[in-house]
Amino acid sequence: xxxxxxxxSLERPLxxxxxxxxxxxxxxxxxxxxxxxxxxxVRGGSRDGRQFIPVALEKGAAVIIADSAADSxxxxxxxxxxxxxxRHALAAFAxxxxxxxxxKLKLAGxxxxxxxxxxxFLLHHLMKRVWHRAGLLGTVLVDDGEEVxxxxxxxxxxxxxxxxLARMSDHGCRGAAMEVSSHGIDQKRVEGIAFDAAIFTNxxxxxxxxxxxxxxxxxxxxxxxxxxxxxxxxKKPVAVVNFDDxxxxxxxxxxxxxxPLIRYGFNVHCDFxxxxxxxxxxxxxxxxxxxxxxxxxxxPLIGRxxxxxxxxxxxxxxxxxxxxxxxxxxxxxxxxxPGRMEHCGTKDGVSVFVDYAHTxxxxxxxxxxxxxxxxxRLITVFGCGGDRDRKKRPxxxxxxxxxxxACIVTSDNPRxxxxxxxxxxxxxxxxGSRYKLVVDRAEAIRIAIHAAAKGDIVLIxxxxxxxxxxxxxxxxxxDDRKEARRALAERPEEPNRKR
Numbered sequence: 001x002x003x004x005x006x007x008x009s010l011e012r013p014l015x016x017x018x019x020x021x022x023x024x025x026x027x028x029x030x031x032x033x034x035x036x037x038x039x040x041x042v043r044g045g046s047r048d049g050r051q052f053i054p055v056a057l058e059k060g061a062a063v064i065i066a067d068s069a070a071d072s073x074x075x076x077x078x079x080x081x082x083x084x085x086x087r088h089a090l091a092a093f094a095x096x097x098x099x100x101x102x103x104k105l106k107l108a109g110x111x112x113x114x115x116x117x118x119x120x121f122l123l124h125h126l127m128k129r130v131w132h133r134a135g136l137l138g139t140v141l142v143d144d145g146e147e148v149x150x151x152x153x154x155x156x157x158x159x160x161x162x163x164x165l166a167r168m169s170d171h172g173c174r175g176a177a178m179e180v181s182s183h184g185i186d187q188k189r190v191e192g193i194a195f196d197a198a199i200f201t202n203x204x205x206x207x208x209x210x211x212x213x214x215x216x217x218x219x220x221x222x223x224x225x226x227x228x229x230x231x232x233x234x235k236k237p238v239a240v241v242n243f244d245d246x247x248x249x250x251x252x253x254x255x256x257x258x259x260p261l262i263r264y265g266f267n268v269h270c271d272f273x274x275x276x277x278x279x280x281x282x283x284x285x286x287x288x289x290x291x292x293x294x295x296x297x298x299x300p301l302i303g304r305x306x307x308x309x310x311x312x313x314x315x316x317x318x319x320x321x322x323x324x325x326x327x328x329x330x331x332x333x334x335x336x337x338p339g340r341m342e343h344c345g346t347k348d349g350v351s352v353f354v355d356y357a358h359t360x361x362x363x364x365x366x367x368x369x370x371x372x373x374x375x376x377r378l379i380t381v382f383g384c385g386g387d388r389d390r391k392k393r394p395x396x397x398x399x400x401x402x403x404x405x406a407c408i409v410t411s412d413n414p415r416x417x418x419x420x421x422x423x424x425x426x427x428x429x430x431x432g433s434r435y436k437l438v439v440d441r442a443e444a445i446r447i448a449i450h451a452a453a454k455g456d457i458v459l460i461x462x463x464x465x466x467x468x469x470x471x472x473x474x475x476x477x478x479d480d481r482k483e484a485r486r487a488l489a490e491r492p493e494e495p496n497r498k499r
Contacts, residue, residue, distance in 0.1 A: 001022070001023055001096060001097060002019075002020060002021070002022060002023070003018075003019045003020070003021050003022075003023050003038075003062070003063055003079060004019040004020060005096075006023055006038075006092075006093055006096055006097075007019065007081060009092040009093075009096060010081070010083055010088070010089055010092060011083070011084065011085070011088070012084070013081050013082065013083050013089075014069075014081070014082040014083075015079060015080065015081050015082070016070060016074075016079065016080045017063075017076065017077070017078060017079035017080060018079055019079060021062050021063060021079060022036065022062070023036065023037075023038045023062050023063060023093070023097070024036035024037065024062070024097075025037045025038070025097060026038040026039075026040060026090065026093040026094055026097055026159060027039060027040070027159060028040045028041075028042040028049060028086075028090055028157070028159075030049075030052035030053075030055040030056045030059070031055075033055070033056045033059040033060065033061050034059065034060060035059075035060035035062070036060070036062050037056075037059075037060070037061055037062060038061070038062060038063045038064075038065060038093055039052075039053070039056035039061040039063070039064055039065070040065045040066075040086050040089055040090040040093070041053055041056075041064065041065065041066040041067075041086060042086045042087060042090060043067065043086070049066070049086070050066055050068065053066070057075065057078060061078065062078070062079075063078065063079040063080070063081060064078060064079070064080050064081070065080075065081040065083060065086060065089050065090075065093075066080070066081075066082065066083075066086060067082070067083060067084060067085065067086050068082065069082050070082070085188075087187060087188035087191070088188055088191055090157075090158055090159070090188075091158040091188050091189070091190075091191040091192045091193075092191070092192050094158040094159045094161070094162045094192070095158070095162050095192040095193070097162075098162035098163060098165070098166045099166060100194070101162055101165035101166040101168070101169045102162075102165050102192075102193045102194040102195070102233075103194045103233065103234060103235070104169045105135070105165060105168060105169055105173060105174070105175055105176050106127075106174060106175030106176075106196050106320045107165075107175065107176050107177075107178070107193070107194065107195050107196055107197075108120075108123055108175070108176070108177045108178070108195065108196060108197040108198075108199065108316045108320065109177075109178055109179075109180040109190065109193075109195050109197070109198050109199065109224075110123075110138075110177065110178070110179050110180060110199040110201065110312070111179075111180040111181070111182070111185070111198070111199065111200060111201070111221050111224060112199070112200055112201030112202045112203060112221070112242070113201070113202055113203050113204045113359060113361070113362075114201060114202055114204065114305065114357075114359065114361060114362045114365070115201035115202060115305060115308060115309045115312070116138065116139070116154070116179040116180075116181075116201060117138050117139045117140055117179060117337060117340060117356070118301075118306065118309040118337045118340050119177075119199060119201060119309045119312045119313055120136060120137075120138045120177040120178060120179050121136070121138075121140075121177075121334075121335065121337045121340075122309060122310060122312075122313035122331065122334055122337075123177040123312075123313040123316055123317060124136040124143065124176075124177040125313075125330060125331075125333075125334055125335055126313060126314075126317045126322060126327045126330050126331065127174070127175045127176075127177065127317070127322070129326065129327075129329075129330035129333075130317075130322050130323070130326050130327070130330070131173075131174040131175060131322075133145045133171065133172045133173045133174065134168075134173050134174065134175050134176055134177070135164070135165070135168035135173045135175070135176030135177070135178075136176065136177055136178070137151070137155075137156070137161075137164060137176065137177075137178035137179065138151060138154060138177075138178060138179035139151055139154045139179055139465075140337070140338050140339070140465045141338075142164065144164060144167040144168050144171055144173075145167070145168050145171030145172060145173040146167075146171045154179050154181040154183075154184065155178070155179060155180055155181045155183070155184025155189050155190065156189065157187075157189050158188070158189050158190075158191070158192070161189060161190070161193070162193075165193075175196075175320060177316075180198075180224060182217060182220045182221055185220050185221065185223060185224045186220050190224065191227070192233070193233075194232070194233035194234060194235050194237075195228060195235070195237045196235055196236075196237055196238070196319065196320050197237065197238050197240055197316040197319045197320060198224065198225055198228055198237055198238070198239050198240065198259075199240040199241075199312050199315075199316055200221065200225070200239070200240070200241045200242060200245075200247075200248055200251055201242055201245075201308065201309070201312060202242050202245040202247070202248065202308070202361075203217070203218055203221060203245065203246075203247035203248075204359055204360065204361035204362075218247050218250070221247075221251075222250075222251055222254060225239055225251060225254075225255055225259065226254075226255075228259060229255060229258035229259045236260065237259060237260075238259065238260045238261070238262060238316075238319040239251075239252075239255060239259040239260070239261050239262070240262045240264065240312055240315045240316045240319065241261065241262070241263055241264070242264060242265055242308055242312065243263035243264065243265045243267050243269065243270050244265030244266055244267050244270075244308070245265075248263075248265075260319075262315045262316075262318070262319060264308070264311040264312055264315050265308065265311065266307075271290065271291075271315070272288065272289075272290045272311050272314060272315040272318075273288070273289045273290070274286045274287070274288060274297075274307050274311055275287045275289065277304060277307055279302050279303070279369075279372065279373075280302075280373070281302070281351075281373055282300070283298065283299055283300040283301065283302060284298070284299055284301060284302050284303070284306065284307070285297060285298045285299070286307055288311070288314065288328070290314070290315070290318070290324065291318070291324070293324070295324065295325070295328045296328075297310060297314075297328055297331060297332075298331070298332045299331050299332065299334050300332075300333075300334055300336075301334055301337075301341065302341060302369060302373075303341055303365065303366075303369035304365070304368070304369065305365045305369070306341070310331060310334075313327075313331070314327050314328065314331065338464070338465040339354055339355065339356050339463070339464025339465030339466070339480070339481070340355060340356055340464060340465075341353055341355045341366065341369065342354045342355070342464075342481060344460075344481050344484040344485055344488070345484070345485055345488045346488075347488045347489075347491055348454055348491065348493065349453075349454030349455050349456075350449065350452040350453070350454065350455075350456050350457075350458065350488070350491070351375075351456075351457050351458070352449060352457075352458045352460065352484045352487075352488060353366075353370060353457065353458070353459050353460070354459075354460045354461075354463075354464060354480045354481050354484060355459060355460070355461050355464060356461075356462070356463070356464025356465065357382075357461040357462065357464075358384070358385070358396075358412070358461070358462045358463075358464075359392060359396070360392055360395040360396050360398070360399045361399075362461075363380075363382065363396055363399045363400050363403075363461055364399045364402075364403055366459060366461055367380060367399070367400065367403035367404055367459065368403055370457050370459055371403065373457065375455060375456055375457040376453065376454070376455035376456050377405040377406060377452070377453070377455075377456045377457075378403075378404045378405050378406075378456070378457050378459060379404065379405065379406045379407070379408070379448050379451070379452055379456060379457070379458045379459070380400050380403075380404040380406075380407045380408070380458075380459045380461060381407075381408045381410060381441075381444050381445055381448045381458065381459065381460045381461065382396065382400055382407070382408075382409065382410070382412075382459075382460075382461040382462050383409060383410045383411050383412035383422065383423070383426065383441070383462055384396055384412055384422055384425075384426055384462070385412045385413045385414075385415065385462075386412075386413060386414040386415035386416060386417030386419075386422055386470075387415040387416055387417060388415075390425060393422065393425040393426045393428075393429070394425060394426065394428045394429025394430075395429055396426055396429070397409065397426040397427060397428065397429035397430040398429040398430060398431070400430070400461075401429075401430040401431055401432060401434070401435060402431075404434075404459070405434065406434045406435065407430070407434065407435035407436070408435065408436050408437075408438050408444045408447060408448050409423050409426050409427060409430075409435060409436070409437050409438070409444075410423070410437075410438050410439065410440070410441045410443075410444035410445075411423070411439055411440070411441050411444075411469070412441075412462045412463060412469075413463070413466075413468075413469055413470040413471075414470070414471055414472070415470050415471070415472065416472045417472075419439050420437075420439055423437045423439065424437075441469065441478065441480075441483070442478070442483050445460055445480065445483045445484055445487050446483075446487045446490075448460075448487075449484065449487040449488055449491055450487065450490075450491055450492065458484075460480045460483075460484055463478075463480050464480070466478075466479070466480075467479045
């Protein structure tokens with residue numbers, strides 16, 4: 001595209017040099033610059049992209065975009081664009097250069113503290129059953145319609161994101177479901193993306209190391225909906241909001257009538273309302289009331305929180321004109337979501353589940369769900385990540401201790417922190433004496449599974465699908481599910497085990 005056409009998408013840019021140069025690509029990484037590339041000098045948390053302008057010029061950048069005027073001595077033969085917001089410029093250029101792929105898809109985004117991955121998985125499943133090809137983009141997997149790969153970020157940067165959406169469109173996907181993280185919203189990774197449905201699952205304490213306060217965290221989430229209301233990019237996006245959640249209720253009030261709205265939950269005022277929830281170890285069922293009709297919804301997933309995830313997926317599917325009866329039928333064959341209340345096996349009457357629960361609310365929900373299966377005991381293995389929100393550590397300990405019969409507190413991803421110090425901070429919120437501190441996570445899992453007796457359930461929480469563990473000086477291969485299956489296989493056969 002010609003630079004003149006690209007900068008028409010920017011707000012009051014100041015330019016020097018010719019605007020008639022051809023731009024072939026855009027990047028904020030000077031290492032990826034090639035001739036014909038626009039280099040956007042984004043200021044990050046630890047690096048200032050402006051310091052890499054000389055590198056970008058040396059590698060043949062076609063244009064430089066920054067949030068300050070050009071330094072003296074800047075070459076006259078290279079255009080320089082001064083903008084107020086480089087992240088906006090990066091997102092705008094990325095979308096235009098990719099051919100605005102989000103406008104070619106029925107696209108649903110899912111944001112919230114918990115439930116993003118499962119809701120996106122479920123909606124992707126419904127899309128594929130009806131449309132045959134659909135994309136998925138999130139924490140665990142990326143499906144571009146032809147190939148499924150392991151994800152690297154919950155919400156990729158705008159260049160990678162638009163490239164993925166373009167591939168989905170090229171591969172014949174009619175729609176896609178994607179997770180939208182608070183970091184992605186704040187860093188404008190989804191700016192310029194045209195959504196048909198925007199889902200809000202819930203909001204509880206998380207990421208306060210980044211956002212500072214829970215209200216700031218909430219406003220970041222809300223700002224995505226505000227942006228869609230102000231500039232829907234040629235679509236008519238529908239807000240799909242958990243109306244049982246306190247912050248969901250606030251979002252509904254804040255939006256007013258600026259976006260079409262679907263409220264979901266158990267609340268009598270919900271547009272998609274669940275009743276008569278029942279579950280067993282084999283799955284769950286509930287009655288759905290929506291659009292004046294009732295449906296019996298069955299799913300192999302368990303947990304009241306998965307009722308919310310299912311409602312969100314069904315409501316979003318409905319907003320995108322997927323027939324409700326087909327969606328409900330497809331939900332009965334929902335896939336197992338990796339690391340989300342994933343059953344990892346049963347031996348000697350001991351069942352083991354792995355879940356990504358890494359917030360106080362998620363731990364409570366996971367424990368409550370498994371307690372509803374009436375185990376003799378629920379034994380929970382969990383920890384907290386290092387270099388992340390320290391305030392939630394005692395809250396995690398309190399929730400796990402309150403809703404489990406026994407706990408083993410262990411390492412999650414310690415990162416640069418001392419693992420024992422993290423465990424002590426978690427312990428400060430725990431009551432009673434039915435817990436043990438075990439720094440080594442593999443050993444903690446082995447102890448829990450080998451100590452369990454017939455009729456017990458072991459929950460391994462925090463890391464879910466992650467196949468690694470991060471320390472200060474190394475990252476190792478580590479998968480809770482593999483460790484759980486190994487511990488089950490090695491579990492000594494001792495009838496009448498002592499409790």
